Amino acid sequence: MADTIRISVDAMGGDVGPRVAIEGAALALRELRNSSFLFHGREAEITPLLDKFPDLKKVSRVIHCDNVISMDDKPSQALRKGRGNSSMWMALQSVKDGEADVAISGGNTGALMAMATFCLRPMEGISRPAIAAIWPTLRADIVVLDVGATIGGDAKQLVDFSILGAALARALFDMETPSVGLLNVGTEEMKGHDEVREAAALLTTASGAGFRYHGFVEGDDIGKGTVDVIVTEGFAGNIALKTAEGTARQIGTYFRTALKADLFSKLGALLAGKALNALRRKLDPRNVNGGVFLGLNGIVIKSHGGTDEVGFKSALSLAYEMARSRLIDKISEGMQRFPAFPGTPAAPLPTDREAKPA
Template sequence: MGNPPRIAIDAMGGDTGPAVIVAGAARAYRRRSDICFTLFGDEAQIRVELAKYPDMSAVVEIVHGDDVIAGSEKPSQALRRAKTSSMGRAIGSVKSGAADAALSAGNTGAMMAMAKLALRTMPGIDRPALAALLPTLGDNDLVMLDLGANTESNTQNLVQFALMGAAYARVVLDLPLPRVKLLNIGTEELKGTDTLKDAAAILRDADFLPMRFDGFTEGDKISRGDVDVVVTDGFSGNIALKTAEGTARFVTDLLRRAFTSSLRSKAGFMLSRPALHMLKVHLDPNNHNGAVFLGLNGIVVKSHGSADEIGVANAIRVAARMVREDLTRKIANDLDEFSAHNITVAAAK
């Protein structure tokens, strides 16, 4: 066993700043104490929150700074302050080797731009992808990527996303042979764009990799539990993610309205509380928090801006697990294996 993972955290990012970030770090530490933190941001504010968790004093370092990236800032504006902002300095500490992973709940576009500039993409990866866990009806969650880092993706990008997503699934879902599918408008081989068909043909030939390519899936089948990794471009992936989140909110709000509409409905609510609680837990985004920028020379995790302390703790655990299991090396090994079999993605249409 090596040194405990050190997670660099932008303590000022997100909707609530240091209060929830520090509480989330404390929750993650209570669950597993072999972890260290470097918190970037306003030291006075951070210390007020840390005082509530005296047991963490030995594992937390604070790096003071007043510069915070606003949620409304354009990535080009934020890049100019990569060396002074709490977000940029957290990512920079991964580049320098002072931290093993970086986490922020701040501006996604700014975070992507800073991470790509500081850490660069891995050899064999053209573009990084944003991956996250989504709930399913199966025995485990699924990994979906790209969720917004790239609005357009070619065949080569999709194949690389599949390799990275499968490696990520092996780590976070503990699956030795994850099932991988491409998001399409149908499951038949003749459906979809040439880009999707070419990517599918290449992935079918890559049966030497520790994953199982199972063709295409449609949007309404993502959550059924018959796939572990769903691969798509960032434009379609972001729409699919937002639609799923909106549908979850619609269902829970509709149930809440129905159960408060009459005395009989309220009685029914009391009888249904255990089942409704299970539904709430399953759909709560805090329980699946922690999107990852895959394909960089370092680990960078994005937390929901509205995440509570449970969500932040989950995102921290995702980051720490990727460090412990050396995800970057596993992706590099798969890329090397892919290259060794002389499957030329660049030659695809």
């Protein structure tokens, strides 16, 4: 029997509170049988919800925490008031202490990044952590990072993100040498900021050290799935992510409206029901919910704060897969393959300008 994957949950994070976390875990447990859960938060709110799901309750433990980080707290404020005694901090601390294999929260993104960086610390050789998203494309799912952890980025950070993204692709997609592309305003070598061109030169030299450097890619290459990993800094990455999610919802709305336009449209929808249901699932952002914090000494998953139990279940499934596939070990292996980058500074904590809530 496979080892149990222990998932630490900030049950109070997100827009709705513990209901989404508990109901999402109950859904996930149907597929993730060899898993257990640590729910951190206000016991009086969590326990009655957990009582509704006996199977989940058998493999769960509630750790009471009075303090909750709000969605409006700045990262620095969250560190001051929540370090050591909030549901978010305790979920991370469980990973640090070895009580859990992975932590997940739907709370304030900036606060979570600040706390995770402070609690788990960046891995040796990584200047700053990143948030990676699993992105559905016309070809296959790919990895896109950074999607919001760090605003701006120098060549060193873009190289770090390439190593981290390639390690995630190897862990998630079971591929030995994933292709990596740098997001740019064009594919020509002379285009882009100095930092992007410098990172491109470094990645060209190191191509083959756990990944294959493809070159520059443009925005439309994300949906095409041109490469396995697309690397950018957090400002552009977060805009791309939110644009894609909004476009998916827009297309879905247009689609539903068109199918109800007249009798013939409704009849066509009835006849094509199976195919249309598959398309709806493909366009549903809840099915790819969850960003992976990469570059820390522990695995952290960020769920969208406004998702429902279906979306939280998807994030839990991602958390399970990251722990099961030994993500941290694969990142360490990737770092060993990559040539040393001179003058790597210690990673500072995120400021209130960085890691804006997603």
